[in-house]
Amino acid sequence: MTPDQSSLIAAVAAQFGAASVVADPQIIAPWLGDWRGRYHGASPAMLVPRTTREVAAIVALAAEHRVPLVPQGGNTSMVGGATPPADGSALLISLRRMNQIRELSGTGRSATAEAGVILQALHDAAAGAGLRFPLTLGARGTATIGGLVATNAGGTQVLRHGTMRALVMGLEAVLPDGSIYDGLAALKKDNRGYDLDQLLVGAEGTLGIVTAARLKLVPAIRDRAVAWVGLESPAVALDLLRAIDGPAIESFEILPGESLVRVLRNIPDARAPLAGSHPWHVLIEAVAAGDDDRDPRVVLTDALALGLERGWIADATIGASEAQAEAFWALRDGLSAAERAAGPAVQHDIAVAVDAMPGFLVETARAVEARFPGTHASGFGHLGDGNVHFHVRAPDGVDAAAWYRDAAPGITRFVHDAVVAAGGTISAEHGIGQMKRAELERVGPPARLGAIRAIKHALDPLGIMNPGKLVALAEPGCDQ
Amino acid sequence: MTPDQSSLIAAVAAQFGAASVVADPQIIAPWLGDWRGRYHGASPAMLVPRTTREVAAIVALAAEHRVPLVPQGGNTSMVGGATPPADGSALLISLRRMNQIRELSGTGRSATAEAGVILQALHDAAAGAGLRFPLTLGARGTATIGGLVATNAGGTQVLRHGTMRALVMGLEAVLPDGSIYDGLAALKKDNRGYDLDQLLVGAEGTLGIVTAARLKLVPAIRDRAVAWVGLESPAVALDLLRAIDGPAIESFEILPGESLVRVLRNIPDARAPLAGSHPWHVLIEAVAAGDDDRDPRVVLTDALALGLERGWIADATIGASEAQAEAFWALRDGLSAAERAAGPAVQHDIAVAVDAMPGFLVETARAVEARFPGTHASGFGHLGDGNVHFHVRAPDGVDAAAWYRDAAPGITRFVHDAVVAAGGTISAEHGIGQMKRAELERVGPPARLGAIRAIKHALDPLGIMNPGKLVALAEPGCDQ
Known part of the structure; x- marks a missing residue:
């Protein structure tokens, strides 16, 4: 541990109590690497703030002591985005204790969730109010709102509802100088200059730490139906999508036949949805939500009839029950694991x-x-x-x-x-x-890279925010 | 004219021909002030590029010669955003010659319009393809896409379709160093760092010059109906909106009874939609578009019936014809002029x-x-x-x-x-x-202002992009 790190840790513990710092290597160990085991970092301590003010004070102290911070939510990054540097120079700052849903408004159709709220918890809270937060992905039981915002997460419902960027109504964040940016007010219009909310979405914690987000909710799903389709090629799959796309179609996922074979091999008791074998498969989900009162089974039946008539579909089936719909999704969600096992x-x-x-x-x-x-x-x-x-x-x-x-x-x-x-x-x-940083530098358009570096240097001149991720800090200097 | 300005103008004329510079004071005069006559600037010349490459070359030369540029589209700013400084230090750069619609895709539901395309022209082009660009406002016959993007324009259809920010799929822009940022590729997902498209939307030309935008199109309106409602207060108006809001409701505009009186006085032959007088009025537009096959008159009839039943509405009428719908809108669109005349x-x-x-x-x-x-x-x-x-x-x-x-x-x-x-x-x-700059500095949250200044300084260190607008340039220096 460096003297600067010791001073920072001592200052945090003095201000917020010993419980605000975790230094036990046994407890920290699982958070030093990514879940796929590709990246291995080191850090002498993990700071665990409970409030935005604590985060702000920690960041101000980190700036004062020139100690980099690596923000962490559920640690489900696919690109080593939450793993600290291997040299131990940075401290972890876990947002997981900031797990309150501060507000959930039925009329305003929004929820304000702290960074540490787990996605599944937000799903449950929205469902409790007859609404839905429409972003979902495999890691929903672990991934946190802060990380999902910082990485502009996608998932399987983007077709209809967009990525996290489209669902963020406003953010609260601690900027690299320790100031608190508060964009949580539910303003549908705000033209006071550059959109800092959107700048922080997808910034991977390199411009500040997201502490809370006001998120858009949509009507709950009253009913859904899932179809499994066998077809010849991605080209006909896209023809099919173009022909049937509409408000009720929420997912349209494609996979090659050989991937399905691997999934079936990898999941015990899994069954193939269709009898024959096909070069490609598509999973289609249709839902009934809000004031759309069409039966999703009818939507899918019509869609499949059209696809058969046009010769796009070789074979297809609609899940007869919710259990079957879930089984179809389990095949889709099992793809990554099956590919890794292969x-x-x-x-x-x-x-x-x-x-x-x-x-x-x-x-x-x-x-x-x-x-x-x-x-x-x-x-x-x-x-x-x-x-x-x-x-x-x-x-x-x-x-x-x-x-x-x-x-x-x-x-x-x-x-x-x-x-x-x-x-x-x-x-x-x-x-x-960290996984794609060198490749981004290699193939990224120079105008884009130049602007990203300039913004990073402007907002984090000390380089204390999630070092080594996304972009190399430009050399300090007035004429970068 | 300063020697630097002369050198810049000579270099532009040498590269792109004499027609690329307008120095005739008679021609420039109308572009030196805003349309409401509040701001009066001066400039020795207006540069009139025809291509993005010409804009890039001009900006690079402006940086080299340290001559500020004021980008201009239709010059319909409400806040003096396109008026050059009074000291004549800046040159105007008009984007009006860049008026091509480069692409309009029915399947992709997008149009790529250059900065100088007039909003009405985009409306017409979209209509020609059976689609619609859903942002509209009073100045649609003059305002250009570049200005609408740079100011994140709103208008009367934001309720359903959002501001310009929500309609931008990607931008092309020339950054202050003369590099071309190309974000026009129609990528629905892109997590290569900070979102420069969204940063440029609403930046008012202070971070670069928008040269083209790929914009979202929506299904054309097949049919519409417009209702005029008299009611007691904004509170019951909002109750009404909350109760009837849905995909078919595109506009919900409120005005006080006394404003209606002024509009009626100000527009020759205008007639009051309702017989009696009411403290407040609401204009509601419902449309049929895409695969929503409900009759908008039925939507409004149901909405008004509900409002009457709940006691929110004192009196209401639905325009019996398209001419009457237009007459209702003319009252709404005449508000600003009537208020000015009062x-x-x-x-x-x-x-x-x-x-x-x-x-x-x-x-x-x-x-x-x-x-x-x-x-x-x-x-x-x-x-x-x-x-x-x-x-x-x-x-x-x-x-x-x-x-x-x-x-x-x-x-x-x-x-x-x-x-x-x-x-x-x-x-x-x-x-x-320029109108609200001092007030933003006075009441703007320090964290927001600090970040805006830092970004401005980082991307436009020479202060050549639309000087005096939005934000004062931070003092140069490494420790701003």
Whole structure:
């Protein structure tokens, strides 16, 4: 522990009590790495504030003592975004004790949740008021609102409701100088200069610590239906989506047939929704919510009839019960785990324009397999958002460690170059964190990178906010 | 003209031809002041680029020669946002020649419009494709897309479709160093760091020049109906809105009875929609669009029946024809002109939380009239957005010039203090420009102001982008 860290810890403990600092290595250990075991950091202590004022005081002290802070919620980052640097130079600051839902308004259709509120808890609270917070993802039992805001999380309902960015009505945050930015007032219009709320969404904690968010709620789902469809290609899947898209369609997820095979192998007692085998599958969810009184089963029946008539659909079924709907979703939610269980692979969370995705998916998979013989490339995910998780599996029988070290980086660069050539993004919903920082620097458009660096340097000139994530701090100086 | 300005103009003319610089004082004159005649600037020349590359070259030259630029579209700012400084230090840069709609996609429901496209032209182009760009306002025949983006414009359809911010899918802009930021790719998800699109929306040209925008389109309106309602108070108006709000309701505008009297006096042949007199009036528009097949007249009939049954509505009528619907809207659109014709007054474009607006409106009017005897205060506008245009008229018979000089600033400070006390904003949809800059500095939260100044200094260290608007440039230095 450095003298500066000791002084900071002592000051925090003096102001907020010994319980506000956790220094026991046993307790800290699980929070020093990411959940996939890729990143391993070190830190002498974790600060655990209970209020925004405590966060503000901690940040002011950190600035005074020049000690970097790594904010942490549920620690479910896919890109090492919440793992401290390995040199132990930073302290963890956990927002998990700030877990109050401060307000939930039925008429205003909003909830103000502190950073440490777990997504599932917000879902439950909204449901209790007959409403719904429409962002959801696999890690909902662990991920926190602060992290979901800081990473502009996506998930499976983005098609209808957008990413976290579209659901944030206002934020409260502690800026790197320890000042409290309060944007929680429920103003539908506010033209007082630059939109700091939107600047903080997706900033990955590099410009300040989100302490609370006022979030949009939508009408509760009264009823839902889930269909499973077998079809020939991503191109016809997109044709189908374009033809049936409407307010009732909440999810439209695509996966290749071989991924379904792996999922079925990986989940005990799982059953294939369709009898035959198909090159691609789509899961479609339709819901009834608000004053839309159409039966979602009828919506899906009509959609499937249209798709069969046009020759887009080879086979399809609608879940006969809520249990079956959940079973279909379990197959979708089991994809990541099944892909990991299938052997060494590199994943890429990428997006291109929606119309371009079917072609991109097929052609890039072919190009990767040609360029890296023995690999197997495919993608699954959010076709309606132009966002897939593009996986490249190692050739059978390779040494995993050697392949990750020697082959994987080149494959990733190849995929990213293809994405850039297609006008897309190397991070669709997972963020940059530490995993993609070098790649962002390599392929990011210079105008964008220059502006990001200038903003980072302007708001965090000491470099104390989540160091090493997203963007390298520009060299200090007046003429950066 | 300064030597630096001469050098810049010569360089632009050399690169892009003599036609790219307008120096004739007769031609420039109308563009040196704002349309309401409040602000008067000076400039030796107006640069008129035709392409983004020309804008980029001009900005790079301006940076090299340290000559500030004032970007201009339709010059319809309500806050002096496009008027150059009076000292003639800046050059105008008109985006009006960049008036191409580069792309309009039916399946993608988007249009990419250059900065100089006039709003009405975009409306027409969208209509030609069976779609609609859902932002509209009185100045639609003059205001340009670039200005509407730079000011995060609002208007009368925000209730359903949001402000410009919600309609921007991506931007192209020239940053203060002359680099081109290209965010036009239609990516529904992109987590490559800070959202520069959203940062530029509402930045009033102080961080760069918006050259094009990809904008969201929505289904065309197949049918609409407009109701005019007389009622007792803003509070019951909000009760009514809460009860009837739904996808078909696109506008909900409130005005006091005395404002209607002034409008009727100010528009030749205008007729009152209702027979009796009422303390407040509401205009409600319902539309049929997309796959919503309800008749908007039925929607409004049901809404009015509910309002009558609950005792909220004193009297109401639904326009029997499109001509009558337009006549109702003409009354609403004639409000600003009628208020101006009624004598000296100060206007305030303010917002508070929607639920708080009825009480704020009534109480603040009462407080203003008590504190400034003889004045008359009232508000009209976008109740469903929590945004009204709050007017304070001078006592009868005062000398206008003296009142504007001696009394108006104190009234504005009083109103703004009330807004701040209510947790609201002193600029809801018009921006800050030069009109509200001092007031923003006076009442703006320090954390917000500090961040805005730091970002401005970081991205425009030379202070060449729309000087004097929105925010004073921080003193140069490493430790701002």
